[in-house]
Amino acid sequence: MTAPGAMLAWADLWLRFWDNAFYQQALLGGLAVALMCSVLSVFVVLKRMAFIGQGISHAAFGGFGAAVLAQALLPAMESVLARDLIVACFCVITALGIGCLSRRGKLSEDTAIGIAMVAAMALGVLLMERAAREPGYVPPPLHAVLFGDILFITQQEVWTVWIMAALIVAAVAAAFKELVFFAFDEEAARAFGVRTGLLYYGLLVALGLAVVAAMKTVGVILAGALLVLPGASARLWSIRVGWVTIISAVIGLGGLALGFVLSLGLEKFSTGPLIVLTLVAILAFSYAVRALRLALRRRRAGGRAKP
């Protein structure tokens, strides 16, 4: 493509974005989701809770099945908000269940997650099949649940996710130094007077809510990606956890916006997977930059040692 051709294509994209309220709304909602997930992802990565994120997001599929069945049986549950509420309850309860099983029961955390994850997926499929048998009810496409439907986000949902993002960011800011100590060494944090139980279950609830929100943009299969990738990339840029959190938010917001623009340009492809692959590309880039920086530092140190 020639340079003027590329310019025209970009201008076209730009105009298309500003002409279409759907696109603007979708981007606005997606940014809120990216913000809350990327802030939480720092602690998911540092506390090694990535598998819990996966577990909760797969559990959301079970919640979605329950919500679909409720909508099929009860016309009063028609609204999207009711559906989200059911999924949110399901996610938070699963998250707390995983926490309780692994902290109080005899199960190890990964076993508890493995069980909850497959049980919720299986339940979700059966509930959705049952709902499809209801005469006159057309279930939502499975694809939208699994890989996200960001372009269909409503204005009300945009408001909801921004309020959720604000609450989660505020909670993380309020308990930041406690969370850092908790992630660094939970046992020591407890001995130093940090209420670690409160932090652990609070983090699980926040993860449950973030997964529900992430479901809208990237779907349940890829929600875990938003809860891991920004934090994993940001960690490579700084040795100070405060900066890591800020960088993670920037990477999350930037990755979402970039993936979104790509999906506008490549109209035939889904937004969710494009966002996830953009974040993976950012991670690869971060690794490359770090490797380069380390190599340069070693070279400089070597050069100094020689004479």
Next chain:
Amino acid sequence: MDAKHASDCWYAGPDHVGEDVLCVNGLSFSYPDGTEALRDVNLHVQTGSTLAVIGPNGAGKTTLLKILLGLLKGYAGDVKVAGLPPAAARLRGNVVSWVPQRAQQPPEFPATVAQVVRMGLVGKTGMLAAPKRQDLQYAGHALDVLGISHLADRPIGEVSGGEYQRAVIARALAPRPRLLLLDEPTVGVDEAGLEVFSALMRQISEEFGVTLVIVSHDLRTVVPECQQVACLNRELHFHDSPSRLTPELLEDVFRCKLTGWFPAGGRHAR
């Protein structure tokens, strides 16, 4: 920062000297499955002194530490840390501090040595608040005393095991606790390291006026700096000055022949 000035305000103060900072009366504890861990333990530790609690594996040392930190409930008997119940003392954040066993160092955690030391202030500062300037100065002073201030801006994952241990001790000292509990501090420490450890304990005790309780299965932990030693094997077998410790008694506590143990007073007998 003016280290000398900070050190002046640090001293526990004459008002506490001679008081018992730790009072344990008739402490017994059994786990829910019926295993008896501690039976009728009595301990009294004066402010500013140093106590070594030694005993074999499974003697209830860790249980005792957890009770002193208020992490285990359901014990019988009376435990007071600086006059407070242990759980209340822990939540204050500046009464009792803990140096965990030489734990695995988180390899890639994005925090500097100074940040890890400042973590010790978290309980004292409380949620929704930033640490006070004076507390930050104390944290910096702890770095100085432990000889790691030149590492302050290094990532915690890149320092050596010994330096990490010093950072963890500085973290415990940062909130200016009255009582410092050290869990197996000499694990993996060689003979030369032991001299350093001994000097460090003396320095900490002098500089900070803090009471030290060292819990270990390692007899070498009974350094000359310990005014008192207690032998624990479910029950307390001995609680007195180390000079009165006999090999027979130790063999009784550890339930085995102890070769290589040296006569009363320890290797560094003055």
